[in-house]
Amino acid sequence: MSAVSPPHPVRCCGQEPFGQRVALVSANGTLVRPPDLRRVGRFDAVTPYGAAGAAGYVAPAQALDGRWGYVDQTGRWLVEPALERAKAFSGGLARFRRDGRWGYLNDQGEIVIEPRFGDAAGFGDGSGLGDGAGAGLAPVRVDEGWCYVDRGGRVVISGPFTDAERFSAGLAAVRIGDRWGYIDADGVLVIRPRFAFAKPFSSKGAAPVQDPEAAWGQGWGLIDRQGGWIVEPRYLHMGEFTGEGLVSAHLWDSGEGFVDAHGSTVVAHQSGLSGRMVCGLARLGHGSSSVSFVGGTGAVAIAGPFTWAMDFRPCGATVALRGEDWGVLRADGEFIPLSHREPLADQDEDHGGVHGFSLSGLAPFVTYEGDVVHVDTHGREVCRIEVAVPGAAGRATGTSGQTPFTRDEGEGGLPVRDAVSGGPERVSRIRDAGGGEVWRSDPASGVFSPEPAFLRRDAAYHFADLAHWEGDVVATAEKLLAAEPRRFLPYTVSYGGDRDGDVYDLSGADEDDVEEYAGLGALEELAADYAYESTWGAYPFLGADAETAFEHYFATLAERLSARYGPADVAGPGCLLQGDGDDLRAWRVGDRFLVLQRWAAYPGGSFEHQLWLAAVLVRPETSGG
Known part of the structure; x- marks a missing residue:
């Protein structure tokens, strides 16, 4: 080697x-x-x-x-x-x-x-699939169906089969018609096709299969090499055997667990247990703020608690969040906190996900400057992808080290923030572990931008214009107070339908909302955050983080406005829009009410937070005259 x-x-x-x-x-x-x-x-x-x-x-x-x-x-x-x-x-x-x-x-x-x-499909690789008899065979599809060839390309098991899998422990699952059975390395059908699904045999002589005749939610069980039941159908679903000789098995009323090749429960069925066991460890408690890992005996191997963690990867490490610290969690239980903002994740609200450790044993993290740092399983920096302005001392970042973003409307009307493309031309550099530059982009390499936040969503992510937060919010208030009054209704993703986000366009709004909430004056959205059910479910801490952030924004901006306009007037015009959680402050300024509202909604498992500032023309019934 x-x-x-x-x-x-x-x-x-x-x-x-x-x-x-x-x-x-x-x-x-x-x-x-x-x-x-x-x-x-x-x-x-x-x-x-x-x-x-x-x-x-x-x-x-x-x-x-x-x-x-x-x-x-x-x-x-x-x-x-x-x-x-x-x-x-x-x-x-x-x-x-x-x-x-x-x-x-x-x-x-x-x-x-x-x-x-x-x-x-592939030939045997010693990983458990393609080992033993049949290791030198691979399933291939010809015009008539699936068959098996040897390393010289000769057809040695002609079939043809409707579908076929690689050999494992000397047997291979094949589908004939709409049912699965098993053949041996000579092509003899040793277990007749009677299963809806069939998975590879373990070295201990057991395979998970689904019985199509079983009651719903109880179709999966274990069979032996003769096709007899080791465990009769009782599970909602089963995985494939791990290197530790265990297989995940989900009971409808109890949750995930792990059983051995004899059908004995080794890791008790429980809610929140991951169906994956890697490096002898399975995650427990994903979706809560207390994540730990259990071992192959069912005992807690890494107690945590961690706020969030991924399943382990074969390299022996995973990415985890403990309290406020992101870091590397090793299979030996050592947690190595890192000073970076968050792990790199795809910026897709519906399908985005943390990259985690690759098969090569590196995990990418995003720094507070928008660089991407790749660390090894010991948390050591291997290389850095850096975005910078040529000749400048600092990175291509915004105020207070935060990346500036523009607001746009993405697919489904969701707010999307992209790194600002204007300003000085940027270059991307790769630095090695010692900080030395090993590559620099040129104009032909394309335009590079700092990585925006996805998990640690800060003011730079939330505010449409960061000046509303870091600048003078009173200037925005004065602009709204001086604006020509127009009818408006706050735009929300949760209940906005096909509206394009223009708060003055009421043509697509719900008639009841227009009748109850449409105001006369001027409104500006200061900040917003939205997460799909899939995103919030994958990263449950996002909801609490967003709520805390918007409560802080609201309280701080209310103090700044009170310093200019005096104590808030409790006899304001009411909510700009009713939500599932609202805070409101109003100040009487001439013939207008200046209204600051924090709005929250939780439709269908998603969440949305908005922060609005509006100047509403005082109606006669609220004028006191």
Whole structure:
């Protein structure tokens, strides 16, 4: 095996038309390949197939033009990017697609099996799938259906099957018609097809299957190698066996748990238990403020409590939040707090997620300046993606070290903040572990921007114009008081329908809301936050953080306005819009009420917070005359 370590893929974010790019760096951040790749798959330590070549690390990679090839540990193309798709190595061979057909090549880039299959799976890799008898076989799809080929591409089990899986512990699940059964390495059907779903056998001789005749919510159980029931159907769902010989099993009325190959419950069923066990650890309590991890015996192995944590990754670490500190949690229980703002997450409100540790053992974190720092499983900085203004001492950031954002309306009317694209031209730099610059972008590399907040949402994220918070809110109030009165209704994502966010356009508003809440005067939205049910469910701390932040904004701005206009008038015009949680202050200024309102709503598991400032014309019944 080669002594060379595989490089780490690191993401550099550019704006369209360049988009995301990936660079390759070494364990100390030395540049192996500049960010001129779109995607990089898993680096595998491959043993040569045949006599030629020496063992090394190879990964599938996608060039910027969308074509795929393979790169080695030096960052050079082992196979030039001329393929439609490329998959990682397994069992010494890798799958690739060319002209719509799949074939296999070895680690020297030599085609071993010509691309002639409609689809193809991997050969055995010693991971539990493809081990034992059948390890040298792979399921492929031909015109008639699925069959199995050996490493020379010869069909050895013809089938054809409706579907087929890789061998595990000498047996492979195959589908005939709409039912699954199992074959042995000779192609003999040893367990007749009678299951709705079938998963791989463990080395202990058990496999999870679903009985289509069982009652709903109780269809999954365990069978032995002869197809007999070890555990008759009783589970809502089951996973696949882990390296510790356990399988997750969900009871409808009790939650997730883990059982062994004999069907004995090893980790008790309980709500909040993750269905994944990695490094012998399963997360317990996700969705609460007290996350811990249990081991393979069911006992608590890492007590925490953590505010939030991901499942462990095979590298032996995960990303966790303890109190206010984000950091690295290792499988030995050590928590390493980091001074960075938050872990890098996709900026998608519906499907966004924390990246966490990659298969290469790096996790990206976002600094308060908008840089992206990649740390290893010990929390050590390996490299840094830095955005800066050429010749300037500081980063391309806004006031108080916060990244400035513009407000726009995204898909579904959700507020979206993008890094400001104006101002001085920016460059992106990659720095190694020692802080040395190893790469710098040029104009052809695209426009780069600091990473905005996603989890630690601060004033720079919430305020449409940061001057409302860091500047003089009285100036905004005076502008509203002097404006020509117009009919308005606050715009909200939760109840806004197809409205475009214009508070003076009432054409699409609910008639009852217009009748009850439409005001006459001028209004400005100062700050806003929204989270889908999926986002809030994944990061439960966001709700409490947002509520605390908006309460602070409201109290602070109310004090500033009271310093100018005197004590708030309790006989104000009432709420600008009724919500699930509101605070209101009003000041009588001439013929107007100046109204500051904090508004909150929680529709369907989502949350929304708004902060409005309005100058409302005093109605005769409230004028006192």
